[in-house]
Amino acid sequence: MAQPATNDIDSDSLRRAAIDRSVKGPVLFLFTNGAFWLMASTILGLLAAVKHVFPDFLDHDWLWFLQYGRLQPAHLVALVYGWGIQAGLGVAFWIMSRRTGQELRGGHATLISAGVFWNIAVTLGILGILFGGSTSIEWLEMPKYLWPVFLICFLAYAWPMVSMFARARNPGGFMISAWYMLGASLWFPWIFITANVCLHCLPGLGAIGAGVSAWYVHSTILLFFVPVGIGAAYYFIPKVTGRPIASYQLARIGFWALAVLGGWSGMQRYMGGPLPAWMPAVGAASGVMMLMPVGVVGWNHHLTTLGKHNLVQTSPSLRFTFMGALFYPISSLMFAVLSAFYTGASLQFTHAWYGFQIVTIYGFFSMCIFGAIYYIVPRLAGCEWLSVRLIRNHFWFSVYGISAIVVTSLVCGLQQGGDMNNPEKWNLGFFAVVGGIKPYIIARAVAWGLITWSNVWFLIHLMLMVAGLGRRSSSPTLLPGHDIEDPMHNLTHPTHA
Numbered sequence: 001m002a003q004p005a006t007n008d009i010d011s012d013s014l015r016r017a018a019i020d021r022s023v024k025g026p027v028l029f030l031f032t033n034g035a036f037w038l039m040a041s042t043i044l045g046l047l048a049a050v051k052h053v054f055p056d057f058l059d060h061d062w063l064w065f066l067q068y069g070r071l072q073p074a075h076l077v078a079l080v081y082g083w084g085i086q087a088g089l090g091v092a093f094w095i096m097s098r099r100t101g102q103e104l105r106g107g108h109a110t111l112i113s114a115g116v117f118w119n120i121a122v123t124l125g126i127l128g129i130l131f132g133g134s135t136s137i138e139w140l141e142m143p144k145y146l147w148p149v150f151l152i153c154f155l156a157y158a159w160p161m162v163s164m165f166a167r168a169r170n171p172g173g174f175m176i177s178a179w180y181m182l183g184a185s186l187w188f189p190w191i192f193i194t195a196n197v198c199l200h201c202l203p204g205l206g207a208i209g210a211g212v213s214a215w216y217v218h219s220t221i222l223l224f225f226v227p228v229g230i231g232a233a234y235y236f237i238p239k240v241t242g243r244p245i246a247s248y249q250l251a252r253i254g255f256w257a258l259a260v261l262g263g264w265s266g267m268q269r270y271m272g273g274p275l276p277a278w279m280p281a282v283g284a285a286s287g288v289m290m291l292m293p294v295g296v297v298g299w300n301h302h303l304t305t306l307g308k309h310n311l312v313q314t315s316p317s318l319r320f321t322f323m324g325a326l327f328y329p330i331s332s333l334m335f336a337v338l339s340a341f342y343t344g345a346s347l348q349f350t351h352a353w354y355g356f357q358i359v360t361i362y363g364f365f366s367m368c369i370f371g372a373i374y375y376i377v378p379r380l381a382g383c384e385w386l387s388v389r390l391i392r393n394h395f396w397f398s399v400y401g402i403s404a405i406v407v408t409s410l411v412c413g414l415q416q417g418g419d420m421n422n423p424e425k426w427n428l429g430f431f432a433v434v435g436g437i438k439p440y441i442i443a444r445a446v447a448w449g450l451i452t453w454s455n456v457w458f459l460i461h462l463m464l465m466v467a468g469l470g471r472r473s474s475s476p477t478l479l480p481g482h483d484i485e486d487p488m489h490n491l492t493h494p495t496h497a
Contacts, residue, residue, distance in 0.1 A: 023094055034087035070134065074130055077122070081142075095178070114153040125146050181228065215265075219266060250300040255293075261292075321371035359402065381466060383471060409440070411440060
């Protein structure tokens with residue numbers, strides 16, 4: 001009687017293996033290049049923090065382009081476009097193919113070519129910023145002739161995902177992780193086209209242009225980075241724990257609440273500015289209301305992992321994903337504080353906004369992506385991760401570094417906001433203000449240094465895996481745990497699925 005079940009398991013394993021082979025090239029390409037840009041971004045972030053408080057550092061004639069005003073936007077462009085979108089597309093592509101049961105039907109050369117041109121565009125964009133060609137539009141500082149290249153390359157990856165979803169074997173079911181990936185692949189092109197057409201093709205927008213720029217930043221965060229991060233968490237938490245999602249009703253509520261509210265925020269960044277009053281008001285309201293879908297998702301994840309928290313000690317994928325899920329409500333609370341009129345007016349032009357961007361893109365999104373990469377790459381490369389120590393160090397250096405950046409940025413923002421609203425300090429010069437926040441920026445530089453060190457080894461570790469030089473074993477690379485009593489745990493852990 002057990003023979004049919006065994007045949008089903010073997011058939012399912014062969015189907016998953018075929019899917020993995022079909023997406024192996026494009027996904028590993030995106031992961032490897034994304035990891036390179038992540039390392040570059042953290043180095044640029046470190047240099048920007050140092051130059052912020054020590055402008056004479058590396059002050060040589062031939063290094064004239066290493067200025068804070070150029071390093072900081074280059075750092076964020078590398079983080080967003082070099083790492084974030086590339087790695088997010090890689091995870092979304094793999095999850096969509098696995099969740100829908102669809103292999104990639106051709107187009108491998110097109111996807112690799114699109115990835116090559118994407119990385120060329122990122123390189124030209126960062127060089128353009130460093131050498132004085134910045135547009136001075138937040139997150140769109142790259143020379144404006146590059147945005148059609150980014151759009152075409154993104155669509156090259158989005159279209160196969162939409163096709164996979166349309167051909168899914170269970171189109172009537174609510175596949176929560178696939179829905180989030182589908183949403184991200186459709187929402188980002190709309191956001192990107194709207195912002196670039198308005199800011200580069202419609203002259204004379206004036207103050208509205210600043211509002212559109214702020215809308216683009218926050219819509220990209222909420223409608224690309226957040227959906228991919230949540231979708232990854234919804235896939236890997238049940239996968240590793242061996243438990244189904246606790247409530248699909250809560251999953252639906254969280255998804256549609258994000259879809260409805262995510263595109264309305266951003267203009268609260270300029271509350272009190274020369275914009276129609278309803279624009280910042282709508283943005284502020286949506287920013288505070290985002291607490292609802294965040295709470296729904298967080299509660300659903302908690303119910304799903306109930307009784308399985310001990311696996312966080314041993315599973316690299318679950319440990320990174322679990323920490324990313326914890327950073328999600330932190331980022332939402334920070335966003336609500338920045339959006340509320342009572343607090344946002346004094347924080348709108350401070351380092352607190354930088355802290356929000358980092359906690360969302362690195363603390364939440366990237367930690368979930370790291371968890372996904374630690375799960376996906378062994379299945380594509382055919383080998384296991386070499387070093388438990390490197391994985392553990394990557395985790396703790398990332399957690400300590402991001403926590404330090406977020407805390408110091410928020411405290412720095414509170415101090416800046418207090419100084420700007422204190423009449424007794426209105427006559428202070430720029431350098432006096434910079435001097436007051438110097439300790440926080442130094443702490444940020446140290447934090448980026450720790451993160452850079454971990455990302456260098458993460459890149460080396462990943463490249464060894466992609467080259468097929470990982471550990472040859474039938475058991476996954478697990479972190480040492482103290483609560484596992486079963487000596488056969490390494491052979492029965494859910495990550496074998």
